[in-house]
Amino acid sequence: MIQGLTVCACADALGAMESAFRLTRDYLLVRQQFGATLASFQALQHRLAEMYAQLEQVRAITMLALSTLGGADPSARRALVHAAKAAVGKRAFFVGAQPYSSMAASA
Numbered sequence: 001m002i003q004g005l006t007v008c009a010c011a012d013a014l015g016a017m018e019s020a021f022r023l024t025r026d027y028l029l030v031r032q033q034f035g036a037t038l039a040s041f042q043a044l045q046h047r048l049a050e051m052y053a054q055l056e057q058v059r060a061i062t063m064l065a066l067s068t069l070g071g072a073d074p075s076a077r078r079a080l081v082h083a084a085k086a087a088v089g090k091r092a093f094f095v096g097a098q099p100y101s102s103m104a105a106s107a
Contacts, residue, residue: 003081004069010062010088017055017095024048024098051098054091061087 025048028039038044065084068077 007065013092058091
């Protein structure tokens with residue numbers, strides 16, 4: 001039961017990370033500085049690409065943890081759910097901080 005709720009929390013964090021990614025991408029496409037959109041600056045493109053990579057890693061481990069809930073070995077399931085929780089927490093912090101640092105860089 002608790003493992004299922006943990007995977008649900010991971011999926012919820014994934015949704016929040018997707019929203020942060022979309023908001024950041026949209027902001028970079030609209031905001032102008034030095035006569036060009038922020039999305040045209042290579043450093044911010046790299047940051048957005050890193051956000052996307054972190055997001056896809058979270059999606060993969062969350063889906064893997066979700067797939068084990070049905071019938072995997074209990075110890076393997078527990079280990080995978082804990083690994084997903086740790087990975088999501090670390091990556092969610094990174095992705096969640098990027099919109100603020102992207103907006104601060106343009107101020």
